[in-house]
Amino acid sequence: xxxxxxxxxxxxxxxxxxxxxxxxxxxxxxxxxxxxxxxxxxxxxxxxxxxxxxxxxxxxxxxxxxxxxxxxxxxxxxxxxxxxxxxxxxxxxxxxxxxxxxxxxxxxxxxxxxxxxxxxxxxxxxxxxxxxxxxxxxxxxxxxxxxxxxxxxxxxxxxxxxxxxxxxxxxxxxxxxxxxxxxxxxxxxxxxxxxxxxxxxxxxxxxxxxxxxxxxxxxxxxxxxxxxxxxxxxxxxxx
Ligand SMILES: [Mg+2]
Numbered sequence: 233x234x235x236x237x238x239x240x241x242x243x244x245x246x247x248x249x250x251x252x253x254x255x256x257x258x259x260x261x262x263x264x265x266x267x268x269x270x271x272x273x274x275x276x277x278x279x280x281x282x283x284x285x286x287x288x289x290x291x292x293x294x295x296x297x298x299x300x301x302x303x304x305x306x307x308x309x310x311x312x313x314x315x316x317x318x319x320x321x322x323x324x325x326x327x328x329x330x331x332x333x334x335x336x337x338x339x340x341x342x343x344x345x346x347x348x349x350x351x352x353x354x355x356x357x358x359x360x361x362x363x364x365x366x367x368x369x370x371x372x373x374x375x376x377x378x379x380x381x382x383x384x385x386x387x388x389x390x391x392x393x394x395x396x397x398x399x400x401x402x403x404x405x406x407x408x409x410x411x412x413x414x415x416x417x418x419x420x421x422x423x424x425x426x427x428x429x430x431x432x433x434x435x436x437x438x439x440x441x442x443x444x445x446x447x448x449x450x451x452x453x454x455x456x457x458x459x460x461x462x463x464x465x466x467x468x469x470x471x
Contacts, residue, residue, distance in 0.1 A: 234457040240406030241353035255326035339446035370394040383415025
């Protein structure tokens with residue numbers, strides 16, 4: 233019997249990209265105020281600094297990677313001494329702009345009666361700072377108490393422990409095939425793929441369900457639960 237649905241955060245529930253862009257634009261404004269040479273630095277430069285830093289440091293926490301990326305950006309124009317202030321500026325704006333996609337709150341409301349609903353992320357989008365406070369039975373954050381990031385099995389073990397039910401009762405919903413579908417399935421959970429932008433599913437991967445919006449999630453999960461009940465019945469020994 234499926235009982236628990238757990239959500240990835242960034243790009244699944246939270247529309248993070250505009251918030252990151254807004255944070256970087258705020259930083260760029262401040263850099264230009266502090267140093268005329270920053271007029272030659274562009275948003276694309278700051279995004280590049282983030283991309284290369286993130287790619288080189290996949291296991292580090294998001295605040296650490298952001299600090300390293302921004303350090304690279306400010307050193308372009310000799311503003312190294314202002315790193316802490318600019319970092320605070322970035323996060324203030326990034327969190328002020330981070331909000332759920334329009335389909336999220338109705339989907340969570342539709343799930344509330346039938347499901348235990350959890351939140352589990354590799355990132356630093358704390359629910360109370362992103363318009364989602366008070367909506368989850370439990371929250372799991374990578375890096376809290378040294379917890380490794382998805383798709384590490386330890387991450388999913390922590391999700392299952394927080395859920396308080398066997399892994400096979402838990403459905404994980406996310407936008408990343410590797411982290412949220414394959415990672416969850418490998419750990420014995422069900423993996424539902426939220427494919428908001430119409431990507432192709434890689435060969436050999438079979439999400440337990442695929443959605444382009446969370447609007448249909450409640451119905452899709454109900455169907456998945458029925459399938460699981462039938463499978464469990466068919467696997468029961470005949471006596
Ligand atoms: Mg995500």
